[in-house]
Amino acid sequence: MSNTTLNTNEIESRASQILKDHGLFSIPVDPVTLANNIGIKVNNAVFSDDNLSGLIAKRGSNISILVNKSDPPYRKRFTIAHELGHHFLHLLSDGEFVDKKVDLFRDTEGGDQSKRTEVQANQFAAALLMPSELVKLEYQRNNDITDLARKFNVSEEAMGYRLQRLRLA
């Protein structure tokens, strides 16, 4: 049911193409608008386990994303983008992904195949919120991380990491 063979570059172009298809290829990217455009409801939730960041559940055409109400705005945006990664890459039939905070930090593979989907969802989230083409363009204008983070509405930590991945920093 999943698309775990996609490599990083394929995930990058997939995320950009999705934004372009929905007329959302401009910063700051709003993952909630993308979700709503494709019929996915996004809601805040109070989880019994506060280590949960979010989840996505698919039952036929009924797909919903829940995010931890107590998480800060940047984290919520990343979580929603991560869950959208599961939607586009992994949830080809009914099912769900439940994500703890630790999953959202994972971006390199440890050889554990079951975590491959989490790495992919994180790569998708970074590519969705910080499309490489737009990051490179903005970086040429002004390479200050604080300003870039603000423009893309992501944390400075996330932007710093993204610049490293794109070999800009």
Ligand SMILES: [Zn+2]
């Ligand atoms: Zn996940």
